[in-house]
Amino acid sequence: MSAAVVGVVTFPGTNCDRDVVHAINRAAGDRAGLRAVPVWYEEADLSGIDAVVLPGGFSYGDYLRSGAIAALAPVMQAVAGRARQGMPVLGICNGFQILLEAGLLPGAMRRNRTLSFICRAVPVRVESVETPFTRAYRKGQVLRLPIAHYEGNYFAWPEELGAIEAADEAAPGRVVLRYCGPDGQDARIFPEYNPNGAAGAIAALANPAGNVVGVMPHPERASEEWLGSTDGLGVWLSLGQWLAERRAAAGLPAGRGGAP
Numbered sequence: 069m070s071a072a073v074v075g076v077v078t079f080p081g082t083n084c085d086r087d088v089v090h091a092i093n094r095a096a097g098d099r100a101g102l103r104a105v106p107v108w109y110e111e112a113d114l115s116g117i118d119a120v121v122l123p124g125g126f127s128y129g130d131y132l133r134s135g136a137i138a139a140l141a142p143v144m145q146a147v148a149g150r151a152r153q154g155m156p157v158l159g160i161c162n163g164f165q166i167l168l169e170a171g172l173l174p175g176a177m178r179r180n181r182t183l184s185f186i187c188r189a190v191p192v193r194v195e196s197v198e199t200p201f202t203r204a205y206r207k208g209q210v211l212r213l214p215i216a217h218y219e220g221n222y223f224a225w226p227e228e229l230g231a232i233e234a235a236d237e238a239a240p241g242r243v244v245l246r247y248c249g250p251d252g253q254d255a256r257i258f259p260e261y262n263p264n265g266a267a268g269a270i271a272a273l274a275n276p277a278g279n280v281v282g283v284m285p286h287p288e289r290a291s292e293e294w295l296g297s298t299d300g301l302g303v304w305l306s307l308g309q310w311l312a313e314r315r316a317a318a319g320l321p322a323g324r325g326g327a328p
């Protein structure tokens with residue numbers, strides 16, 4: 069039985085790459101039907117890879133701006149090319165920052181409103197289940213996921229934000245996760261529940277096609293009971309389901325996932 073292959077990219081300064089590989093291969097394991105493999109930032113060929121994760125960390129020491137230099141790494145050309153063809157790409161925290169700097173998602177990350185590094189679990193509400201990374205959740209579901217960043221204060225010009233939110237009202241939504249209160253209170257109305265000041269209280273955002281998603285919280289840090297939450301597991305299960313369905317639709321042998 070074959071599993072779909074997820075490439076997990078390591079840039080100089082990435083520090084969550086092994087955690088993501090562990091979450092996919094061990095925590096999610098057979099349930100997701102995925103196999104995570106490390107991909108070096110100098111790699112320019114992604115053949116045999118069905119999806120990519122850009123993990124969190126401090127690529128290039130956050131020099132200039134978080135993600136600014138990593139966005140120019142050779143692997144990002146390949147990621148951009150495959151993303152245009154519809155390959156699922158997930159950027160987690162620093163990975164989200166890299167996707168913004170690479171122009172694969174709109175907007176930018178500013179320093180947190182508090183001008184401090186914030187490291188704690190926060191509630192987020194699932195706003196869209198129309199992405200390869202969220203389809204196993206329920207719309208409106210409140211998840212508890214850890215954040216750990218200094219630059220998570222999402223910014224987009226009003227026009228762009230309007231487009232993002234407009235798309236959110238009709239399916240498919242582009243706001244994927246939104247910061248909220250413990251009972252799902254909307255952080256746009258209750259700003260005390262917006263940890264970093266992000267525009268629209270956006271915690272995760274998709275491109276118009278829905279295959280490229282940036283997420284500030286860390287699902288890999290909430291994929292095992294002993295970590296305090298398994299709410300992140302749905303990300304890997306969603307991706308496994310999505311790739312398996314794609315494979316079935318293409319008339320390829322069922323297997324549990326993607327590539328032979």
Ligand SMILES: NC(=O)CC[C@H](N)C(=O)O
Pocket residue numbers: 123124125126127130134160161162163216217218219220
């Ligand atoms: N956990 C991370 O990926 C850190 C992200 C980023 N370097 C920041 O502090 O904003």
